[in-house]
Amino acid sequence: MEIFEALEPFWDFARNWYWIPLLLLYAGVISTILIENGNPTKTIAWILVIVFLPLVGLILYYFFGQKYVKVQKIKRINRQQTVKLEKKWRELDPIMDSFIQDIHEKIGDLSKVYRLMKKERLSLPTLNNNVQLLINGEQKFPLFIADLLNAKHSIHMEYYIFETDSIGTQILDILENKAREGIIVRLLVDNFGSPQLVKYMRKKQDSKILFYAFLPVTFTSLANSNYRNHRKIAVIDGAVGYIGGINISDKYINDPKNTKQVYWRDTAVRFEGNAVNMLQLSFWSSWNQTEGIPFLLEDGYLKINRDKEMGSGAAGVGFVSSDPASIGPFNMEALLLAIGEAHTSVRLCTPYYIPSQELERALIVAASSGVNVELMIPNTSDSFLVRHASLSFLKPLLQRNVKVYLYNKGFLHAKTVTIDDKLSFVGTVNLDIRSFYINYEIAAIISDPPLCIQLQNQFEQDKKESTLLNLSTWEARSRLEKAIDSVCRLLAPLL
Template identity: 35%
Template sequence: MFDLSHFWGWIYMLFLITAIPVALMIILEKRSPFKTAAWLMVLILVPIFGILFFVVFGQEYRKTKKFSRKGLKGLNKLRTLASEQLREIGKTHPEPDHEILANENIIKLLLNNSNTLLTTGNQVELLKDGEKTFEAIFTEIEAARHHIHLEYYIFSDDKIGSRLKEILVRKRAQGVEVRIIVDDVGSWDLRKKYFADLRVKGIEIFPFMEVRFPRLTSRVNYRNHRKIVIIDGKIGFIGGINIADRYVEGMPKLGHWRDTHLQLKGDAAACLQVIFAADWYFVSHKNIYGYRYFPKFTEAAGTPIQISASGPDYNWEAIAQAFFVAISNAQKKIYLVTPYLMPPQALLTALQTAALSNVDVRIIIPEKSDARLSKWCSFSYVEQLLEAGVRIYFYQNGFIHSKYLLVDDSFSSVGTSNFDFRSFETNFEANAFIYNRAFSKKLQAHFMDDLQNSREIELPQWQQRSTLFKVRESLAHIVSPMF
């Protein structure tokens, strides 16, 4: 006869043997308290499945150094250049650049934490929405003479994807080198035939970190969220827009898709190339080097820019650290737009402290979202930000996917990173940090346009939301750190 007490005794013993070592490992890894608490709660509430879930999704690749940049040509030279710039920044010159000096601490931070070089010979164009962005990208690709490099989280085989494919095939036939990196999860729907068609035409294309059952591991959590284009080492694009029709046509349930992108001409494009070269080496084990890919810096007059990357292949969370310093140093205003508002505690405290110091802090997030868990987790931060005096706005004209930050008069950042712990801690991201008053004015006008299409949330009104609403927020807040 089956003894149920013996069965549960073995289950309990199995739990003690497996769950306790896993719990100790999580504690010893010294993750953020929120992540540690979330994982321990899962192990307690769903013992056996919690362990399996941790094995699949819970590994920390930054600490295990799985993503190595060892073997990448030019890395030592990059470090040397960064060290030289560190020695030069802040020195007295006959005509000092006040915009650079005003942001000296952020510039030095990025030089130290990610070898992010400062470039000055740049022209920057702010691109609003997909139509203008694709028009600009396709125009520059058509004019390419030596190489075209693309790296995207989402790369779709739809109307936009097909148009891009036709142009790339034609340029390759003209002798232009074409290399493409697509994220394996973000571009999961991209058929093998698409890859095969491009490769037959001489175009090199690789998926970033393939995820396949039954080999599914926590690599599903470490995604390449970058959206960058480099043409001939002189022209670059970076921002929130992927290759998909939704960025032009919107989506049925969300409506219009609002986004922001940058076109860069000049030395900053070579810095985007550094990021692409590192990722290309990771997926293909091939180095990209030489003056055709990395033109010599002109050091000409222009817009000062640092192109910073962050991800598990860096020792520091470079973008998050730069945001922290910028927000902490703010004297007048902080304008932030993000589709997902899930800040780490340090950045949450920095925003609250700035608002309590009478800095004008305004944040725009979408009311409708393409990610339900992220939407409710974002809402879970609204009340504590409102209580500190931060002004929160819900975007109304569809879905806003823009990712930009403006602080005071001469600091701004536009890129691929959302204002959330996933982007800061686990994803591969890239942002342009721009130190220029003229560009900041353009971005502020851009923000005010978005503000016109948003409704402000008042604290008394928000506190009246339903109990069910609050329960959804709380559950999302607890669960989201595990993903």
């Protein structure tokens, strides 16, 4: 009892003056947010969350809002890798200029996107590639499995989601068998996106696969879950590459016998040619951010042909990658460049539309100048918040002649853009703030008229399964729906 009596003055002080340390804590956190000098909209959103959700807002920011220390580490790794590659880039500069000139003769000023790749050291623009468009998992997985079975040297895979379901187990068994044969198998998955596989591989002591979870999440590193490796790429023998929105999961394979399954509409591309080297370089960069033993690119992993004649195809291909520490939102910048050079059409597919102000304005300006701008998003989303946030951004587009389609057949997960039947974007990038600024993302930018035509034909097919949204329909929705949209929009910078 005497102890409690002795402590009573301290309790009285705490009851009367608790607000002082709390105020200092709030001031410190808000100052940190401002000093980080991030996106102003996101900065304001976090401040509102912290002010109007006392304590809860601080906890959310501690686990999911902080980025300074982590981003500084990623920047340091990026600088180290840039230094390692700079000599090679300088040697390749004349070749890149030659490639870009060839591409310019075919697509005109749309080739500026490839100049961006060169100047920012994002990718070697390449020619003479074979590209194959793959619609949904039904088309991708048979080819992918065949390529894995034919591997002779190495298999590199980097996926956001790798499920331990039927297709996932089948692919994992192939990887294990190949690793036992002596083939180097390196597998990276996102810790947040593939928790089941991470748990399985940690228990599997006899695996020959070189496996790492990207940015592993523990209680002390929950903030890592905000930085997601959203890429889906594979490189086999340094000769065949895959990119797109299709993860390793059964849900990407539409079984007509399973009437309860949600139809999953997605897109991927298979590459052969010099472009595969750039996917290899992207994987190498990601691998160097794990505890995996580094590997030398020269050891059979890169097969750059300086005479421009590695592949028999006619496609020009380059890649734009970005991460939380990129000096610019490169994927958004590449898209803005292309939209600005569009003359006839811009067609975009995305599962999540939470645009930056720059992207929204670019689409509006293009449509207002006579370009046919069409945007397709899913009518039913896998996220309530994202769906309503997306709807809140549509009115300005509808007011300025952008055609917006709501896909009804199932869930539209494809991330594609086509410009003027000349240039295509296919990759992992959603048209949202997270993809532009927070996630690890990559997109293939392809100059190939046949592929463009295929993508445009697929867009036309998908329009048959969609509803064209107009301004009167959007405004006729209930006040409750609009209110939900507005609330979700406030959270959009944090999604």
